[in-house]
Amino acid sequence: MFEGPVQRLIDELSRLPGIGAKSAQRLAFHLLSVEEADAHRLAVAITDMRDQIKTCGRCFNVAAEEFCSICRDQRRDISMVCVVERPQDIIVLERTQEYRGRYHVLGGSLSPINGIGPGQLRFDELMDRLEPEGIEELIVATNPTIEGDATAMYIAREFKPQGVKVTRLASGLPVGGDLDYADELTLGRALIGRSEL
């Protein structure tokens, strides 16, 4: 046990994902040894994030204003919406620089075994966006897991009858991978989703 404030910081840090008691202690003593201004900057960054960041009123991405920067961008193709599980997935897709539409964050994926049904995810909010935004295509970018696949199938079932085109990210072999090590499921999907050269 250390002096009050140090121990308090260690306790708080060790509640973070992937940080054990030893790492928390190391981080706390590092913060004690750096310039006071550096430690304050970190503290202010944490409180600012909590105070200023909210959820985008349209796509449920993290936002500093009423709408996130993607939803505010006039150059975006608003007829196309990419449906993701979490806000972090948007960053990954944005890094590809291949997609110019908007997003919709569901807040997770369907997992009947864990008691997560359609009612717990933002399907109704997505349905409400269809008409006002004139959405023509939904690109489902949920994880290629059984939960992600179930979510994609649910979206197809609910949204196709509304006249919206529903597509799913292709799955197949990772770039740089070796065919030898591909599993049956992935290879099977790669074959189904093969493209003409």
Add this chain to the structure above:
Amino acid sequence: MAIRHDQAIVLRSYPFGEADRVVVLLSPNNGKIRTVAKGVRKTKSRFGGRLEHFTHVDLVLYEGRNLDTITQVAVIEPFPRLRSDLDAVIAAGTMVEAADAVAQEEESSIRLFLLLQRGLKALEAGERGQDLITSFLLKLADVVGVAPSLTQCVSCGRLEDLHRFSFGGGGAICDRCQVEGAVRLRDGITDYLAVLADAELMSLPPGDDRLSGEARGIARRFVEYHLDRKLNSLAVME
């Protein structure tokens, strides 16, 4: 610490640490086993999709103090069609959820394993509808030793007029007996349930739309009563 070989069906998995997953499997010889698949969430993981739910796999495990670590996986049966139909996913989810609820760790569970395997195979072959789940749940109750009495009254043994059902009492009740909490059944339900309890999952008799829904409801409530837990997979999609 030793390396061992096993085969199993993946029941469920959940994220663990930065890129790992805890994978819970049902093995015919060792019952429910909890394992760690290291790095499986990375796109270039050598396990790839081999440890996805419902997959029947051959494993090499490195025994640990709490959890065994998966070092090699080969797919025996991937059940790919299960993943392309939402109804099949929900049905398979119900099957693995129920099997997960009754399976014990370090206890041989050959009958349970074979039942789950047959259930998934039936779904993969295109068998659908409520009757498959009903039949599976009734067989599961039998495997764990709580099969309901469907052809005779659980109170007096009478074979006729079985128009009520007692979940706590363990089966059908005739019109003469008074059992607290027994629910009234539609005509023909007990016979319908009895046929499904005995039928082969891969070749179920033609379903009856009038009775299927109620029969599944009875089987589900019966299993939930005796497992003392709700089956989420069916509940959340209703």
